Amino acid sequence: MSSTIPSQGHNLDTEALQRLDNKVVHPWENFGGIGTHKRLVIERGEGVHVIDSDGNRMLDGPAGMWCVNAGYGRREIVNAIAEQAMELAYYSPFSNATSSVGLLAEKLAEYAPGDLTNxxxxxxxxxxxxxxLRFAQFYNNALGRPNxxxxxxxxxxxxxxxxxxxSVSGKLSDKTNLDMAENIILIPAPKPLLRPAGMSLEAFCDEKVAELENAILEAGPENVAVHIAEPVLxxxxxxIPPEGYQKRCLDVCRKYDVLYISDEVVTGFGRLGEMFASEKVFGIVPxxxxxxxxxxxxxxxxxxxxxxxxxxxxIKASGTDYKWFSNGFTYSGHPVGAAAALANIDIFERENLLEHVRDIAPYFAERLSELGQLPVVSEVRSIGLMAGVECDLDPETPDESRDMAFASELDKQCMKMGLLVRPVYNMCVMSPPLTITREQIDFMADTLMKGMRAVMEQRGL
Ligand SMILES: Cc1ncc(COP(=O)(O)O)c(C=O)c1O
Known part of the structure; x- marks a missing residue:
């Protein structure tokens, strides 16, 4: 079937588009097979759905890449982008101000926890x-603590x-064949599933907090600048770390004068039912x-x-004479990006998207938890509108590649039935657009269940 994007004036079929794509080096590219991949070509998006180059419509389980929170085809955002680009496509943020960037700064400060208003x-x-991370280095240098x-x-x-x-990312297989920066300490994941049999969640939490404290003490608090953590990995x-973990880790950081960065790249903007989850969900002001x-x-x-x-x-009060933070990008504060963000936040406010997430999240959790009945599922985790289904085909004989192959087959089965999921190792991770309805959650959960059963049957499980 042919594919046409009128605005780009082409009429290429899927095979032709895939051939073109083979000149594209993708993120996490497998250079063993580069040039031979046949990737799914996504052409359009509407609400919570995407449509591929053969016209197949699929519910977008990962919302692109945890990002299309307001859903696809939002005319208001598109208009804001077009109008801002026509009025002023770009101006240097280095020594000039632009209005959309200033308005966005003001809007974000309204939602910011505590004094994080810059x-x-x-x-x-x-x-x-x-x-x-560079700001943390700059801060300590400015305060006369270069160690x-x-x-x-x-x-x-x-x-x-x-x-x-x-370098601070802790997915160890991603570090293969790549060099990493120095001065980084990785501590174990606060993953309750990994706790030994019989250990309570409270004891597990104590252990993970103690690991952070011990890491600081071993390195020497005078040498530790900062702790960076996603509220939910x-x-x-x-x-999902055990209850109270984030707050206790922040307290440890405060005790040793270590800065705390809460990485809300995923958890921000409604994913957990708040604009920022740090304070409202986890009680921390980082x-x-x-x-x-x-x-x-x-x-x-x-x-x-x-x-x-x-x-x-x-920094202002420090004795350092030179107070310039020499770090910035041509697009640090892009007026068109800021216009898109303002229109996006406006949708959140007008449509009460945060309330919608808080209302629907328990149903999302309940329906997905049904997958936990299957013998191949070791755990279903969810919080807000994000979930992970972990597969372990045989806990007695751990085999990562077997479990990864299962998750990737599940991905294919679900795709055929109109659901896109994201396999991560042996897990299937979901973070749909926040506008998702109960019926669409039903479709997701039912399709996953059917997909799981189909792959189990294929493998005689
Ligand atoms: C928690 C977190 N931080 C940072 C990043 C990096 O963001 P980007 O891919 O926009 O550079 C990601 C991307 O997935 C993320 O999940």
Whole structure:
């Protein structure tokens, strides 16, 4: 079947589009098979659905990449982008101001927890994390503590793909064949499923908090600059730490004068039913919050870093003469990205999207939890509108590649039935657009169940 995008004037069929795509080096590219892939070509999006180049309509389980929070085909965002681009496509943020960027800063400050009312705009999540880590270095240098350099992050965490943000990411297989920055300490993931049989959640939480404290003590608090943590480890498989963990980790950081960055690139903008989850969901006011993705619902690439006024006051009051933070991008504060973000936030407010997520999340959790009855599912985790279904075909004989093959086959089965899911190792991770309805959640859960049963049958399980 042929595919036509009138605005681009082509009429290429799927095979031709896939051939073109083979000149594209994708993220996480497998250079063993480069040039031979046949990737699904996504042509259009409508609400919670995407449509491929053969006209197949699929519910978008991952919302693009945890990002199309307001859903596809939002005319208001598109108009805001077009109007801003026509009026002023770009101007340098280095020494000039633009109105949409200023208005967005004001809007974000309204939602910011505590005194995190200063915003540094970036091109996406990785650059926000990179900026936050560099700001932590800058802060300690300005305060005359040049040894305070070490960064503590967690195994299973994901923070991006610049040199520094990739270095603090803790998905260990992603580090193969790549060099990493120094001064990084990775502590174990706060993943309750991994606790030994018989250990209570409280004892597990104590252990994970103690691991952070011990890491600080071993390195020497005078050498540790910052701890970076996603409130819920998203790409690591929706790992939900035990209750109270985030608050206790923040307390440990405060005790040793270690800064705390809450990476809300995924959890921000409604995913957990709040604009920012740090304070409202987890009771913490960190020193910095990083954001991206849902900020523009993916309509424009944009990220940001909220910085506490306290840190800025400390730098102002420090004895250092040279107070320039020499870090910035051509697109730090892009007027078109800011216009998209403002229109996006406007939709959240007009349509009460945060309330919708809070209302529907228990149903999402309930329906997906049914998958837990299957013998191949070791755990179903969910919070807000994000969920992870972990597959373990035989806990007696662990085999990661067997379980990964199962999850990837599940992906194919679900796709045939009109549901896109995202396999991550042996897990299937979901984070649909926030506008999802009960009927669409039913479709997701029922399709996953059918897909699981089909793959189990294929494998004689
Ligand atoms: C928690 C978290 N931080 C940072 C990033 C990096 O964001 P980006 O891909 O926009 O650079 C991601 C991306 O998935 C993420 O999940």
């Amino acid at each position: 915003i540094y705009f970036t091109c996406g999540g990785s650059t926000a994390v990179d900026g936050a 305070k350099k070490k960064i503590i992050a967690r195994i299973g965490g994901y923070h991006g793909s610049t040199f520094l943000s990739a 998203a790409s690591g498989g929706v790992i 020193d910095m919050i990083t954001m991206a993705k849902g900020l523009t619902s993916g309509y424009q690439p944009m990220g940001g870093l909220m910085i506490s006024q306290r840190l800025i006051d400390d």
